[in-house]
Amino acid sequence: MYQTITEKIFSSHIGREVKADEIIECNIDMIIGNDITTPLSIEAFKKAGATKLANPDNFFLVLDHFIPAKDIQSANQAKKNRIFAKEQNLKYFFDERDMGIEHALLPEKGLVMPGDVIIGADSHTCTHGALGAFSTGMGSTDLAYAMITGKNWFKVPQSIKVEFIGKKNVHIYGKDLILELIRQIGVDGALYNALEFCGEGISQMGMDDRFSICNMAIEAGAKSGIIACDKITEEFLRTRPSLRSTPKKFYSDENATYKQKITIDISKLEPMVAYPYLPSNGKPISVAQKDNIKIDQAFIGSCTNGRISDLRIAAEILKNKKIHNDVRLIVTPGTQKIAKQAQEEGLIDILLEAGALISNPTCGACLGGYMGILGDNERCISTTNRNFVGRMGSKSSEVYLANSAVVAQSAIEGKIADPRK
Structure with a gap:
């Protein structure tokens, strides 16, 4: 039977071919919890009468949304964790002394492995598919079931093959x-499907870009996003300690069945800006610039674009320049x-001299929690993943979504701007 990479990962876990x-029901390799969703999982875990995790070394708890605590409630949530x-x-517990946004921190530490089945009580758990794993978000009670049994139920998703062709500009x-x-x-165009990304365009993307792509698979309604291992993946894994010396690599068969195949020529692509109030409301930067959209805040960070490449891109644009007097620029490194x-x-130094504020690693601004909340009628150009x-x-x-270069250039001009000039 010809299979997709997703079907092969599940087949390897249950010992027979699946379609x-x-x-x-499948064994779970990695369960990820964070400070705002795990207390609900703990409550369900204890209510079920459980006292010990099925696989303690497979449970990864990262405090990242409201750390350091912003108020008494968030402090008490952190305390429960x-x-x-x-x-x-717990062997893998990450708090303020070793902190980072979960979907940046865990790959950075070499804890995410190709071929694994990963779940987390966070919708952007699909980020880890960039390393060739099946990774998806679930609810807190679903997480509790896996904490107790070491397993969970899945409907094996159909796959949509997305091939990016052409040379990037x-x-x-x-x-x-x-x-x-x-x-x-659209935001429901891949509902409960696995988005499988491939092609010449992917081969031109480093791991940071691949994490961004898989991170936002959920914004198309997908169950997961996934990219097969290649030399770029292998180099990323080689440069950090890992859980296993030999990753489990899987590749889709040439004749595998896909629900849909999509081809996108990136040579024709401009930097994109997603207008409010959906990530699907995308427009090329040339259109956004003509619309003369003034901004109050610019934000670079989150589990989507808070990595070192994003900070390098922003610093290159902001070097020897100042942000606009009417703009706040907040930069949040991912770890x-x-x-x-x-x-x-x-x-x-470059970012500070330009007028940016550098925050600790946190998800706070992205979800409107703290460290960058918008006031009435304010506009923000942001590298985050949602603009509801x-x-x-x-x-x-x-909230307007864009890449780090667009955000940095916009911070300088005080309006959504084209960094290619």
Whole structure:
């Protein structure tokens, strides 16, 4: 039977060939919890009478949304996680002393492996598919079931093959590729499907861009996003310690069955901007610039675009320049290691001299929690992944999604601007 990479990953886990739409119970390699969703999982875990995790070394708990705590409620949430981590003697517990946004931190530490089945109580868990894993978000009670049993139920998703062809132009990044795809198919265009990304365009993208692409698969309604291992993946894995010396690599068969095949020529692509209030409301930067959209805030960070390449891109544009007087520029490195590397490379100095504020690693601004909340009628150009009504603050505020180069150039000009000039 010819199979997709997703079908092969599930087949390897249950010991027989599976096909799309089949309902299976599968062992989980990695369970990811964070500070705002895990307390609900812990509550369900204890309510079920469980006292010990089925596989303690497969549970990865990262405090990243409201750390350091923004108020008493978030402090108490963090406290519940810390108590549970101590009770279970968790090997992989990441708090303020070793912090980072979960979907940046775990790959950085070499803890995400190709061929694994990964679940997390966070919708952007699909990020880890960039390393050739099946990775998806679930609810907190679903997470509790896996914490207790080490397994979970899945309907094996059908796959949509997305082939990016052509040579990329200047300031075209993974963010632009995924925004263009979502523009074409809509926020429900891949509902419960696996988006399998491939082609010449992917081969031109480094790991940071690939994480961005898979991160936003959920914004098209997908169950997962996935990219097969290649030399770029192997180099990423080689440069960090890993859980296994031999990754489990899977590749789709040439004659595998796909629900749909989509081809996108990136040589024709401009930097993309997603207008409010959906990630599918994408427009090329040439259109956005003509619309003369003034901004109040610019944000670079999140699990989508808070990596070292994003800070390098922003620093290159902002060097020896100042941000507009009417704009706040907030930069959030994805992890402490990224922040340290940016400091060593002189990027932090460039950003600070331009007028940026550098925050600790956190998801806070992206979800409208803290460290960058928007006021009434304010506009923000952001590298985050969602721009729903009220996503970053006031319900009357507006969020425009773009790559780091667009955000940096816009911060200088005080309006959404083209970095290619």
